[in-house]
Amino acid sequence: MTLLFEQLLNGLQFGAMLFMLASGLTLIFGIMGVVNLTHGSFYMVGAYCAAFAITQTGSFLAGILAALLGASLYGLAVEYLVIRKLYRRDHLYQVLATFGLILFTNETVSMVFGRKPPLVNTPTLLEGSITLLPGLQYPVLRLTFIAVGAAVALGLWILVNRTRVGMLVRAGADDREMVDALGVDIRKLYTVVFGLGALLCGLAGVMAAPLLAVEIGMGERVLITTFVCIVIGGVGSVNGALVGALLVGMVDSLGRAFMPQLLGGLFPPTISDPLAAGFASASIYVLMAIILIVKPLGLFPPKV
Amino acid sequence: MTTTALPAKLTRAAWLGIAGLALLLATPLIASLTGTPYLINLVTRFVIYGLAAVSLDLVLGYGALVSFGHAMFFGLGGYVVAISSHHATDGGSIFGWAGSQAAVVVWPLAIACCGLLGAAVGYLALRTRGVQFIMITLAFGQMVYFILVSLQVYGGDDGLMMNQRSHFPGIDFSRPITFYYVCLALLVVWTLLCVHIVNSRFGMVLQGLRQSERRAVNLGVAPMPYRLSAFVISAMGTGLAGVLWANFAGLVTPDMASWTKSGELMAIVILGGVGTLLGPIAGAAVFLGLEQALSAWTEHWMIVMGPVLVIVVLAGKNGLFGGWLGARNG
Numbered sequence: 225m226t227l228l229f230e231q232l233l234n235g236l237q238f239g240a241m242l243f244m245l246a247s248g249l250t251l252i253f254g255i256m257g258v259v260n261l262t263h264g265s266f267y268m269v270g271a272y273c274a275a276f277a278i279t280q281t282g283s284f285l286a287g288i289l290a291a292l293l294g295a296s297l298y299g300l301a302v303e304y305l306v307i308r309k310l311y312r313r314d315h316l317y318q319v320l321a322t323f324g325l326i327l328f329t330n331e332t333v334s335m336v337f338g339r340k341p342p343l344v345n346t347p348t349l350l351e352g353s354i355t356l357l358p359g360l361q362y363p364v365l366r367l368t369f370i371a372v373g374a375a376v377a378l379g380l381w382i383l384v385n386r387t388r389v390g391m392l393v394r395a396g397a398d399d400r401e402m403v404d405a406l407g408v409d410i411r412k413l414y415t416v417v418f419g420l421g422a423l424l425c426g427l428a429g430v431m432a433a434p435l436l437a438v439e440i441g442m443g444e445r446v447l448i449t450t451f452v453c454i455v456i457g458g459v460g461s462v463n464g465a466l467v468g469a470l471l472v473g474m475v476d477s478l479g480r481a482f483m484p485q486l487l488g489g490l491f492p493p494t495i496s497d498p499l500a501a502g503f504a505s506a507s508i509y510v511l512m513a514i515i516l517i518v519k520p521l522g523l524f525p526p527k528v
Numbered sequence: 529m530t531t532t533a534l535p536a537k538l539t540r541a542a543w544l545g546i547a548g549l550a551l552l553l554a555t556p557l558i559a560s561l562t563g564t565p566y567l568i569n570l571v572t573r574f575v576i577y578g579l580a581a582v583s584l585d586l587v588l589g590y591g592a593l594v595s596f597g598h599a600m601f602f603g604l605g606g607y608v609v610a611i612s613s614h615h616a617t618d619g620g621s622i623f624g625w626a627g628s629q630a631a632v633v634v635w636p637l638a639i640a641c642c643g644l645l646g647a648a649v650g651y652l653a654l655r656t657r658g659v660q661f662i663m664i665t666l667a668f669g670q671m672v673y674f675i676l677v678s679l680q681v682y683g684g685d686d687g688l689m690m691n692q693r694s695h696f697p698g699i700d701f702s703r704p705i706t707f708y709y710v711c712l713a714l715l716v717v718w719t720l721l722c723v724h725i726v727n728s729r730f731g732m733v734l735q736g737l738r739q740s741e742r743r744a745v746n747l748g749v750a751p752m753p754y755r756l757s758a759f760v761i762s763a764m765g766t767g768l769a770g771v772l773w774a775n776f777a778g779l780v781t782p783d784m785a786s787w788t789k790s791g792e793l794m795a796i797v798i799l800g801g802v803g804t805l806l807g808p809i810a811g812a813a814v815f816l817g818l819e820q821a822l823s824a825w826t827e828h829w830m831i832v833m834g835p836v837l838v839i840v841v842l843a844g845k846n847g848l849f850g851g852w853l854g855a856r857n858g
Contacts, residue, residue: 259659309842315659316594321797322725324790324837331831448670448787455663495680502678509667509674513652516664522657 225362231476231481233356237366239473240373244428245446246453246465247380248421254397254526256414256459259315261322262302264327266422269430270295271438272333275342278433282346285435291426298329299422303415311414317509330440339440344433369431376424377466384462393417397460397526447477452512458522467523471509479504529836539851541547552712556705568704570820574813575711576772581796582719582806583765588794589803590726591758592738596662596790597649597669601763602641603676603785605770608638610780612680617691631694631701638771639764645672646763648755657658669790676782687781690774701775711772714807718765722805725761735759766793799840801850810849 251261251280273294274287281287302325310318345367353361358424392413395403404410436442453472459466483500491499515523549831555626559567580602587593612634617625628634653664682688701707725731733754736744741751774780783789792815800811818836822829842848 253659259662284838300829306842313841315662315795315804316798318590318596319596319662320795321838321841323795324834324841326834327830327837328834331834333829335831410826444788448666450665451663454662459659465559491572498680498684501679501707502674504675505669505677509670513664516656516660516667517652522660525745 226357227481229357230360230474230479232384233362233366233370234481235474235477237373237469237473239369239470240370240376240476241428241431242269242446242450242453242473243422243469244375245430245450246377246457246469247376247462248417248424249450249459250454250457250462250465251393251397251417252421253454255393255400255417256307256311257305257400258310259318259322260307260421261319261447262307262329263326263421263450264443264445265326266295266299266425266443267297267429267432267446270426271294271339271442272342272429273426274430274433275344275503276337276440278344279342284349286343288430291324291430291433292423292428295426295429296372296419296423299425300415300419302422303418305417308411323416325443325472334440341437341439344438347432359474365382365434368433372431376427380462389413389416395416410433418492423436449508452508455522456512456515458525460526461524464522464526471511475507476504479507483507530531539634540584541804541806544853548810554830556708561693565704565781568708570816572704572708572711572774572776573816575708575715575807576594576769576776577713577793577812577816578809579715579718579772579811580720580766580793582715582805583762583769585797585805585808586722586725586765586794586800587758587762587795589805590731590734591637591755592853593755594662594761595665595667595759595786596794597667598762598766598793599785599787599789600669600672601646601766602770602773602789602793603672603780604645605638605642606774606780607682607688608641608785609634609768609771609774610688611785612851613692613694613854614682614688616653624689629692629695631696634694635768635771639767642767642770643760643764646760647756650759650763654755654759666787666790669785669787669793671816673782673785673787673818676785683781685782687779687783690778690780693775693778711776714768714772717807722765725798725803730754731850732758738837747785795837799837799847801853804850804853807847807849811847814848828835 244265245263249260252258252260252263270291276283277290278287304319306325310321310454339465350368351366354367356377357361374383374475382390382460385391390407392403394415395408396410399412401423432442433448449472453468455468456471457466480501483504484497487496487500487503490496521527531646546618555571556568559565584595584598587595611622612627613629615622615625616629617627620626649665650822653661653668656664666836676682677685695701695706699706699710701710701825726735733749736747737751737754745751773784796811796815797808798811800809801807801813818833819829822832827833844850848854
């Protein structure tokens with residue numbers, strides 16, 4: 225029972241991180257119509273910037289600042305130089321161009337920061353764990369990240385539903401041409417959305433740094449998972465991204481925790497362990513395939 | 529198309545195809561004259577990837593179905609051959625079958641497996657469109673990838689060695705030049721088949737659906753059978769390329785089915801010109817040649833390769849060779 229509760233919390237924490245990536249990605253796709261594979265690279269850049277700043281200064285706060293700055297600046301540069309020219313192109317070409325950018329970013333990061341994965345320690349303030357239930361110790365760091373995720377979700381909801389910029393964003397997602405025709409500088413809106421997306425990637429990068437390995441290729445792994453989230457939720461919808469991210473986070477965590485037990489009864493451990501790992505990794509894709517087969521546009525597609 | 533046995537005038541694409549074929553046929557001669565035997569290995573890789581790229585172009589270029597999971601067929605084709613060979617040599621029997629190394633048995637088996645997987649994936653994936661289709665094909669690709677990784681019996685992450693190439697009566701596949709010509713012959717046959725397909729009524733309907741699904745549907749065409757057939761044919765061709773690759777490399781790894789491999793195949797098709805069939809073959813040569821040349825020059829070759837891909841996209845819509853080969857616009 226405590227194991228189940230702990231895994232649910234882990235799923236929530238993973239889902240919170242995924243939501244930060246997914247919300248930006250879904251807005252970029254919904255508003256600009258760009259399939260942006262570089263999104264995972266912003267996250268990697270953020271994580272590396274954080275790791276670098278923390279080892280240099282020893283301050284986690286500096287790491288957060290460096291990650292936000294690094295990721296959003298890189299995002300804006302990519303938007304200005306490449307993405308801007310891809311708005312009206314076929315998805316096929318967007319996929320290829322941003323695939324090329326991934327190759328470029330990976331190599332550049334490994335040249336700038338070196339091939340050795342940097343280590344990021346948990347900041348002293350967030351060390352240790354607290355007792356949530358009798359017999360259930362949970363790390364403060366993860367709890368903090370869940371809280372940050374919830375704050376971001378709330379902030380985004382307010383931004384999208386209660387502010388003028390958010391109104392334009394929603395309008396842009398509904399009908400680009402109409403917003404443009406009504407005299408809104410759609411290019412500026414695109415840049416703002418793209419920069420915001422990259423900024424959230426940087427935040428997710430900081431959150432990943434002490435928990436997961438900071439390494440080349442971390443961006444692609446999470447990118448694919450993020451795409452699964454937004455496709456499940458319905459591409460272009462922030463609410464959908466939230467639901468998708470939480471679903472994927474839960475399924476992934478629970479699959480990793482309980483799949484070995486489930487298969488352990490059927491096969492000897494030498495076969496069941498790797499098989500369980502494989503099934504757990506594949507579980508979110510199975511989830512997505514099932515959802516798309518039942519609802520081809522995802523759970524909460526934006527109204528057309 | 530139906531009555532004339534020989535077209536009176538060959539198109540420019542046909543001439544370019546013949547010139548390319550002549551060059552490929554002459555490569556072993558060039559290699560032996562210049563004393564660069566490794567050239568044959570390189571060109572064999574061009575040909576195998578070319579085969580996969582032509583197959584992908586069939587769905588990408590003519591069906592406008594952006595499959596981001598085609599590497600699953602490449603991987604599956606390779607694994608079927610390697611697993612059969614593994615059981616034939618030292619793995620014991622599988623489901624009562626002793627395994628086989630005979631190309632006449634194993635190769636069609638591998639292609640049939642890819643066709644079946646293609647039918648299943650296509651049937652489910654074709655319910656979606658646009659970005660959802662890209663992502664659902666990616667999802668199925670990832671499933672295959674993780675299943676291959678988790679198969680500890682067949683090497684898991686490290687992959688499975690294939691100690692001997694497939695046997696074929698009268699032809700020795702283990703000689704590099706012989707194997708090269710086998711691959712080339714299959715590429716030529718497959719490409720001609722694909723050219724025939726896209727110019728047939730079936731291909732016309734497929735392209736009609738790409739241009740305007742609504743119009744085609746109103747003309748009385750049900751989209752699903754056409755798209756699904758194209759997807760299955762494409763899967764079988766890609767599977768054949770995987771079979772050849774397993775024989776060529778002597779090793780299959782889950783990486784053959786990874787999503788980066790799907791991205792690479794897509795890059796090759798776009799580089800060569802979408803919807804031209806011949807372009808992707810040239811695209812394979814350019815992509816792999818560039819990769820080879822750059823990685824010989826610096827270990828950071830991706831820092832050049834990435835921007836090259838971006839520039840190709842930004843520069844135009846037809847890739848490198850689309851203009852010569854008369855590609856459609858857009």
